Amino acid sequence: MSGARILIVDDEAQLRRALARSLTGHGYAVREAEDGADALREFEAFKPDVVLLDLVLPDISGVDVCRELREKSQTPIIVLSVIGDEKAKVQALDQGADDYLTKPFSMDELLARIRVALRRGSSDRAQQPVIHAGELTIDFERRLVTVAGEEVRLTPTEYSLLKYLALNAGRVLTHPMILRAVWGAEYVDDTHVLRTYVNQLRSKLRDDPASSRFIRTDPGVGYRFAEPDPIS
Amino acid sequence: MFNVKGSSFFNKPLWGLLVTIAATTFVTAALAPVQSEVGLLNEGLLLLLLTLFISAAWGWRVGLFAAVVTNLTLNFFFVEPLHRFRVQEPRNILALGVFLAVSLTGGRLLAIAQRAAAAARRRQAETEALLELSRAMIGQRDAQGTLQTLCSQLVDAFDARGASVLGSSGEDWSVLAWAGAESARRVPDREESSAAERAVRQGTPSSLGFTDLATGRRPRIVLPGSFRGVRKPVRNILFMPLRVGDTPLGILRLDGPIGQTPFREHPERLLGAFAGEAALALHRVELARLAVRAAALQQADEMKSALMTSVSHDLKTPLASIKAAVSSLLDREVAWSPEDVEVFLQTIDSQTDQLDRLISDILNLNRIESGTLTPERKPVEVRHLLEEANERALLATSGRHVKVTAPQLSPVFTDELLTVQALVNLIENAAKYSKEDGDIRLDAQVLESTVELWVEDDGPGIAPEDLPHVFERFYRAGDRSRRVKGSGLGLAIVKGFVDLCGGEVRVESSPDRTRFTISLPIAQRGVLTK
Numbered sequence: 001m002s003g004a005r006i007l008i009v010d011d012e013a014q015l016r017r018a019l020a021r022s023l024t025g026h027g028y029a030v031r032e033a034e035d036g037a038d039a040l041r042e043f044e045a046f047k048p049d050v051v052l053l054d055l056v057l058p059d060i061s062g063v064d065v066c067r068e069l070r071e072k073s074q075t076p077i078i079v080l081s082v083i084g085d086e087k088a089k090v091q092a093l094d095q096g097a098d099d100y101l102t103k104p105f106s107m108d109e110l111l112a113r114i115r116v117a118l119r120r121g122s123s124d125r126a127q128q129p130v131i132h133a134g135e136l137t138i139d140f141e142r143r144l145v146t147v148a149g150e151e152v153r154l155t156p157t158e159y160s161l162l163k164y165l166a167l168n169a170g171r172v173l174t175h176p177m178i179l180r181a182v183w184g185a186e187y188v189d190d191t192h193v194l195r196t197y198v199n200q201l202r203s204k205l206r207d208d209p210a211s212s213r214f215i216r217t218d219p220g221v222g223y224r225f226a227e228p229d230p231i232s
Numbered sequence: 233m234f235n236v237k238g239s240s241f242f243n244k245p246l247w248g249l250l251v252t253i254a255a256t257t258f259v260t261a262a263l264a265p266v267q268s269e270v271g272l273l274n275e276g277l278l279l280l281l282l283t284l285f286i287s288a289a290w291g292w293r294v295g296l297f298a299a300v301v302t303n304l305t306l307n308f309f310f311v312e313p314l315h316r317f318r319v320q321e322p323r324n325i326l327a328l329g330v331f332l333a334v335s336l337t338g339g340r341l342l343a344i345a346q347r348a349a350a351a352a353r354r355r356q357a358e359t360e361a362l363l364e365l366s367r368a369m370i371g372q373r374d375a376q377g378t379l380q381t382l383c384s385q386l387v388d389a390f391d392a393r394g395a396s397v398l399g400s401s402g403e404d405w406s407v408l409a410w411a412g413a414e415s416a417r418r419v420p421d422r423e424e425s426s427a428a429e430r431a432v433r434q435g436t437p438s439s440l441g442f443t444d445l446a447t448g449r450r451p452r453i454v455l456p457g458s459f460r461g462v463r464k465p466v467r468n469i470l471f472m473p474l475r476v477g478d479t480p481l482g483i484l485r486l487d488g489p490i491g492q493t494p495f496r497e498h499p500e501r502l503l504g505a506f507a508g509e510a511a512l513a514l515h516r517v518e519l520a521r522l523a524v525r526a527a528a529l530q531q532a533d534e535m536k537s538a539l540m541t542s543v544s545h546d547l548k549t550p551l552a553s554i555k556a557a558v559s560s561l562l563d564r565e566v567a568w569s570p571e572d573v574e575v576f577l578q579t580i581d582s583q584t585d586q587l588d589r590l591i592s593d594i595l596n597l598n599r600i601e602s603g604t605l606t607p608e609r610k611p612v613e614v615r616h617l618l619e620e621a622n623e624r625a626l627l628a629t630s631g632r633h634v635k636v637t638a639p640q641l642s643p644v645f646t647d648e649l650l651t652v653q654a655l656v657n658l659i660e661n662a663a664k665y666s667k668e669d670g671d672i673r674l675d676a677q678v679l680e681s682t683v684e685l686w687v688e689d690d691g692p693g694i695a696p697e698d699l700p701h702v703f704e705r706f707y708r709a710g711d712r713s714r715r716v717k718g719s720g721l722g723l724a725i726v727k728g729f730v731d732l733c734g735g736e737v738r739v740e741s742s743p744d745r746t747r748f749t750i751s752l753p754i755a756q757r758g759v760l761t762k
Contacts, residue, residue, distance in 0.1 A: 107556060
C-alpha cells in the first residue's frame with residue numbers, strides 16, 4: 001500500500017533520519033516527531049496510517065502517547081523498543097499498540113510489520129466468512145474448523161479463542177488482551193487458564209509449540225496468530 | 233589432669249588425723265576431772281560431736297578414723313572399768329556400739345551432703361562463668377573480639393597461665409587470639425601441633441603433660457629426633473576443638489597449671505561448654521560476615537544489572553540507526569539516490585563514532601574500577617595541560633568560544649594523559665550543555681599547596697538537586713530529558729582519573745554559569761618520579 005502515511009516518533013535524530021529516508025524510498029509519506037507532545041501534534045495534522053513509536057521519549061512516556069492516541073483513533077501503532085524496556089512494551093501493547101519491534105531491527109522486518117498493520121487498518125476481517133492459514137481453514141458462518149480437510153471438534157471456549165486470535169492474525173496479543181476478549185474482564189490475570197487452552201487448541205490443530213504453524217508464542221508478551229493467506 | 237598450684241594446705245588428710253588426736257586429747261583432758269558430774273551420756277555426745285565435725289571438715293575417711301579414736305577414748309577413759317579397754321556392763325558395750333555406728337553414719341551422711349553442696353557450688357560457679365562468658369560475648373561483633381573475650385574469660389575462670397585460640401591455615405597453626413601470660417601467644421611447636429590435630433580429628437579434648445582428658449591416662453609422647461635420656465620438660469597444656477556440627481572452626485589451647493577454682497576437678501565440663509559457646513559465637517560471626525558479604529554482593533549485582541540495562545540501551549540505540557541504514561542500503565528494491573546513500577553512510581559513520589566513544593568510556597571506567605590503571609605521575613606544566621585538552625576537544629567545541637587564560641604557574645604533580653583526558657571530558661561536557669555560541673573558559677590558579685584548574689561555561693547551570701550526583705555513572709542532569717546525548721559516564725571517568733592522579737574534582741553551578749574545578753598537588757622541587 002504505497003503512499004500510506006507513516007509518523008516516526010523517536011528522540012534519536014539519526015534513527016529518524018535513516019528510517020525516514022528508507023521509508024520514503026519505499027514510497028511512503030513520512031513525518032517525524034522527536035517527543036510525545038510533537039507526536040500528538042503531528043498525529044492531528046498529518047493523520048498517519050501507521051505510527052512508529054519509541055517508548056523512551058524526552059517528555060512523556062511512549063506508553064502515555066499510546067493511550068492518548070488510542071483514545072482518538074484506531075490507527076495501528078508499532079512500538080519500537082530496546083531490550084530492557086519489556087515492561088513498557090507490554091504496557092504499550094495493553095494500551096492498544098498493535099505490534100512491537102526490538103531495536104536494532106532490519107528495514108525488511110519493519111516493512112513487513114508496516115504492511116500487516118496497514119492491512120488491518122484497511123480491512124475488517126470480521127466480515128470475511130472464511131479464513132485460510134496454510135492447512136487450517138476457519139469458516140465463521142458454519143463454525144467449522146478444519147485442518148488439512150479434516151474437521152476439528154472444538155469446545156465453545158476453544159472456538160472463541162481461535163476466532164479471536166485468527167481475527168487478529170499477524171498481530172501480537174498480550175495475555176490480558178486475550179483473556180479480556182474471550183473470558184471477560186474479571187479473568188485478565190488468569191494467564192494459566194489461557195496457557196492451558198492454547199495448549200489444548202494447539203494439540204487439536206496438530207500444532208507443534210516448538211515450531212508453531214498457527215499460534216506462535218511471543219515470550220513474556222503473549223500470542224500471535226500466523227499471517228493468514230492473502231484473501232483470494 | 234592438671235597439676236594444681238597452691239592447693240589448700242589444711243585440706244590435707246594428715247591435718248585431719250592430727251586434729252582428731254589433738255582434739256580428742258583435749259576433750260578427754262578437760263572432761264576427766266569432772267567425769268562423774270558430766271555423766272557418760274554427755275561425754276559420749278561431746279565426742280560424737282567432735283567426730284561429726286572432723287567428718288565434715290576432712291571427709292568420711294578421716295571421719296572413720298575419728299570415730300574409731302573417739303570410741304576407743306570413750307571406752308578407755310570414761311567407761312567402767314576406767315583405763316581399760318574391757319567393758320564391765322553389757323549395756324555399755326551396746327552404748328559403745330551405738331556410738332560407733334552413729335558417728336560413722338553421721339560422718340558418712342555429712343560427707344555426702346558436703347559433696348553434694350560442693351557439686352552444687354561447682355555447678356553454680358560453672359553457670360556463673362558461662363553466664364559471664366555469654367555476657368562478654370554478646371557485645372562482640374567481630375571474630376577477633378569474640379576470641380579475645382573467650383581467652384580472657386578462660387584465664388579468669390581457670391586461673392590459668394594463659395589461653396589462646398588457634399586457627400589452622402592448611403598445615404600450619406596460627407594464633408588468632410590470646411590472653412594471660414605472654415607465652416600464650418607462642419606458635420604451636422610440632423608436639424603441640426600433633427596434639428591439636430588429634431583433638432580436631434577426634435573432636436575430643438587432648439592434652440600434653442599429666443593425664444589425657446579423653447583416656448585418663450598419661451599420654452606417651454615419642455617425638456622423632458628426641459634424645460633418649462634427655463627428659464623433656466613436663467608440659468601442661470590442654471587442647472579443645474571448636475566446632476559447629478562437623479565443621480572445625482579452630483582450637484582452644486589452655487596453658488596450665490590452673491589455679492584453685494571450682495573447676496579444678498573436672499575442667500573438661502566447663503571447657504566443653506566454653507568451647508561450645510565460643511564455636512557458636514565464631515559461627516555467628518562467620519554467618520554475619522557471610523550475610524554482610526551476600527548483601528554487598530547482591531547490591532553489586534543489582535548495580536551491575538542496572539548498569540547492564542543502561543549500557544545495553546545506550547549501545548543498542550546507535551546500533552538501531554546503523555542497522556536501519558545498512559539494511560536500507562542492502563535493499564535492492566529501491567534505487568537509492570546519491571543523497572539517500574549519503575544520508576545512510578553519514579548515519580553509519582556518526583553512530584559508529586558514538587558506539588566507539590561509549591565503549592571506550594565503559595572500558596575506561598572498568599579499568600578505573602578494577603584498579604588496573606596505574607598513573608605515572610610527574611611534574612607537568614599547568615598551561616600545557618589546558619592547551620593540550622583544548623586542542624583535543626576542538627571537534628566537540630566547534631561554534632563555542634573557548635578561551636585559555638591560565639598564567640604561568642608551578643608545575644603540578646600528576647599523570648599527564650589521565651589529567652588531559654579528564655579536562656577533555658569536562659570541556660566536552662561544557663560544550664554539550666552550553667549554548668551554540670556560548671563561552672567556555674579554561675583557567676588555573678595556585679591555592680596553598682595545590683593548583684586549581686577549571687573549566688567554566690555559561691550554560692543554563694545544573695539544578696541544585698542534580699549537583700551531588702553529577703559524578704555518578706549514567707547520571708544525566710535532568711535525566712528525563714535525553715536531549716543531550718552521551719554515555720552518562722564522562723564525569724564519572726573525570727572523577728576516577730582525577731582520584732588516580734591524587735587530585736580532587738568539584739563542581740559549582742549557578743543559573744548562568746557552571747564551573748568544574750580539578751585541584752592537583754604542586755610538584756615539589758626535586759620530585760621527578762613518583
